[in-house]
Amino acid sequence: MSAGPLSQSPLWRWSAQFYERAATEAWSKGIVPWRLTNSVRVAEAYGRLISAWRTDLIAAGFKAPDAPVEVLELGGGAGRLAFHLVRWLEQAKVPFQLTWSDAAASNVAAFNARTFVQERAGAVEAVKLDVLQDPMGPPLAPDVVIGSYLFDTLPHDAWAVRGGRLVEQHVRVELPPGTAPECERAELHWADVETDAPAFVRGYAPRVGEGGFMLPVGALQCLKRVTEWSTGRCLVLAADKGEPDVAAVQAGGSPKLQRHGGISAMVNFDAIRAWWGWRPFLRSAQAEPDLGFYALAQGLKALPVTRMTWSASFGAESLLHRLRELDALLQGEASVPQLLQALAAWRFDPDVFVRMAEPLRASKPTPEEAAALVAAIDHTWENHFEVGGDLDVAFEMATVLHRIGQLTRAAHLYERSLELHGRHATACFNLGLCRLDLGDRDQGAMLLKEVLELQPGHAAATRILAQL
Ligand SMILES: C[S@@+](CC[C@H](N)C(=O)[O-])C[C@H]1O[C@@H](n2cnc3c(N)ncnc32)[C@H](O)[C@@H]1O
Incomplete structure (x- = not known):
C-alpha cells in the first residue's frame, strides 16, 4: 500500500x-x-x-x-x-x-x-x-x-515539527498474512x-x-x-x-x-x-x-x-486515583467493613464487588457484618448488567453468600449463573450442596448427577451421591 x-x-x-x-x-x-x-x-x-x-x-x-x-x-x-x-x-x-x-x-x-x-x-x-x-x-x-x-x-493524523519545519508523518501500511485482526497484524x-x-x-x-x-x-x-x-x-x-x-x-x-x-x-x-x-x-x-x-x-x-x-x-477528584486506592486496599488485608465501605463508595458496582469476592470469601464476618454484606450484595446485584464472557458476577456473589451460610440467596444466584453462563459443573455442584443443606434431597441429588454428566468422575459429587 x-x-x-x-x-x-x-x-x-x-x-x-x-x-x-x-x-x-x-x-x-x-x-x-x-x-x-x-x-x-x-x-x-x-x-x-x-x-x-x-x-x-x-x-x-x-x-x-x-x-x-x-x-x-x-x-x-x-x-x-x-x-x-x-x-x-x-x-x-x-x-x-x-x-x-x-x-x-x-x-x-x-x-x-x-x-x-x-x-x-x-x-x-x-x-x-x-x-x-x-x-x-x-x-x-x-x-x-x-x-x-x-x-x-x-481517525487521527500525525504531524511533527523538525528543526522548526512542519511536516506530516505519513504511514505506509503492510499487512502480513495471518489470522489475527488486521490492526494487530499491520506493519x-x-x-x-x-x-x-x-x-x-x-x-x-x-x-x-x-x-x-x-x-x-x-x-x-x-x-x-x-x-x-x-x-x-x-x-x-x-x-x-x-x-x-x-x-x-x-x-x-x-x-x-x-x-x-x-x-x-x-x-x-x-x-x-x-x-x-x-x-x-x-x-x-x-x-x-x-x-x-x-x-x-x-x-x-x-x-x-x-x-x-x-x-x-x-x-474535585480523579477517579483513576480512587481506582488505584481500591487496588491498594485489595492488595492488603482489608476488613469486611473496609471492603463494604469501598463498595458503597463505588456505588455498589458489580465489577468492584467481583474484585473483592476473594477476600470476602476468606473473611469471617460477625453476624452484623454478615447482615451488611447480604444487604450490599442485594444492592449490587440490582446493578448487574450481563456482558457474558468469563466474568460471572452471579457465581462470585453466590459463593460469598454460600460461605456465610445464606443458602437460599446463594442458591438463587447459582441459578442465575447457570441461566446466564450455561450449565457448568462447579455451579451445579455448589447449587446441589445448597439444595441438600436446605433439605431438598431430590433436587440436590439431581444436580449432583448432572455434575457427573458435565464432569465424569467428579470425586466429591460421586462420594455425596453414594452417601444419599
Ligand atoms: C472503544 S469502544 C468504546 C465503547 C463504549 N463507549 C465504552 O466506553 O465502553 C468504541 C466504540 O465506538 C464505535 N465506533 C467506532 N467508530 C465509530 C464511528 N465512526 N461512529 C460511531 N461509533 C463508532 C465502535 O463500534 C465501538 O463500539
Whole structure:
C-alpha cells in the first residue's frame, strides 16, 4: 500500500470492521478497556451533569420546565453506561429521552435485545449511527452528547515539527498474512513528508514546538457534526485516554497508537481545547494520559449549575486515583467493613464487588457484618448488567453468600449463573450442596448427577451421591 496521511490509512476501516465482528465480545472478553467509563460511579456523575445542564437550559429559557433533556450517546459499545445512567435519571426523576447509538449494527442489535431497553420503549431508543459517515445524523437535536473511548477510535493524523519545519508523518501500511485482526497484524512504516498543512495545524504547531504530535481529526469532525445536530447548543461529555495538556503532548512523542483488536490513539485534548476556542472546556482533576473526563459546552452564556456540578464531581477528584486506592486496599488485608465501605463508595458496582469476592470469601464476618454484606450484595446485584464472557458476577456473589451460610440467596444466584453462563459443573455442584443443606434431597441429588454428566468422575459429587 502506498504511504499517506494516517487518517486515510485502512487502519480505521479495519478497526470499525473489528468492532462490527466482535460485537459485545470486545467487552466480555476484555479486549477493550471499559471498566471505569461504564461504572455506576461515572453514570451517576454524568446523571448529575445532565440534570445540571437541563437546569441551566431551563434557566436560560431554552427548555420548558417539564421538557425532557435529550441525551445522545455515541459509540455506546456494550451499553452498560446507558443502563446505569437511565436508572440513575429515573431514580432522580429527571425527565429524559435517550438515543443510544453505535456504528456497529451488531452492537445496536445487542442493545435493542436488552430487557431494560424494551421496557423503556419511547424513552430509550437505539440507532445505528456512524458519527463521521452517516448523512442523516440522529433523529433528535441532542442537549447532551456522550462519547466514551470514542475519540481515540476515530481517525487521527500525525504531524511533527523538525528543526522548526512542519511536516506530516505519513504511514505506509503492510499487512502480513495471518489470522489475527488486521490492526494487530499491520506493519507501519513512517516517513516525514512536506505538505500544505491546513490552517488549524499551522496555528497549533508552534504551541508544541519541536517534535511530533497527533491531531484527532475524526474527533474534531465529530464535534463539528454534533454542533450541527444540536444547532449549536449542547454539552459534550467525553472520556478518553489522551494528552490533557500541551506538556503531555510535548512529553509523549508521536505517533502513539494502541492495538487491541481495533486501533486507537492517544487523544490530543490540548488540540481539541484549542479548536474549541472560547467555548467552555472543563477537564477532570489530574486528568492523565490513561484517562481523562472532559466537558465541552456551547450555546449558553452562563452555565452556573453545570460548572458547580462539575467542580463537585470530576473537577474535585480523579477517579483513576480512587481506582488505584481500591487496588491498594485489595492488595492488603482489608476488613469486611473496609471492603463494604469501598463498595458503597463505588456505588455498589458489580465489577468492584467481583474484585473483592476473594477476600470476602476468606473473611469471617460477625453476624452484623454478615447482615451488611447480604444487604450490599442485594444492592449490587440490582446493578448487574450481563456482558457474558468469563466474568460471572452471579457465581462470585453466590459463593460469598454460600460461605456465610445464606443458602437460599446463594442458591438463587447459582441459578442465575447457570441461566446466564450455561450449565457448568462447579455451579451445579455448589447449587446441589445448597439444595441438600436446605433439605431438598431430590433436587440436590439431581444436580449432583448432572455434575457427573458435565464432569465424569467428579470425586466429591460421586462420594455425596453414594452417601444419599
Ligand atoms: C472503544 S469502544 C468504546 C465503547 C463504549 N463507549 C465504552 O466506553 O465502553 C468504541 C466504540 O465506538 C464505535 N465506533 C467506532 N467508530 C465509530 C464511528 N465512526 N461512529 C460511531 N461509533 C463508532 C465502535 O463500534 C465501538 O463500539
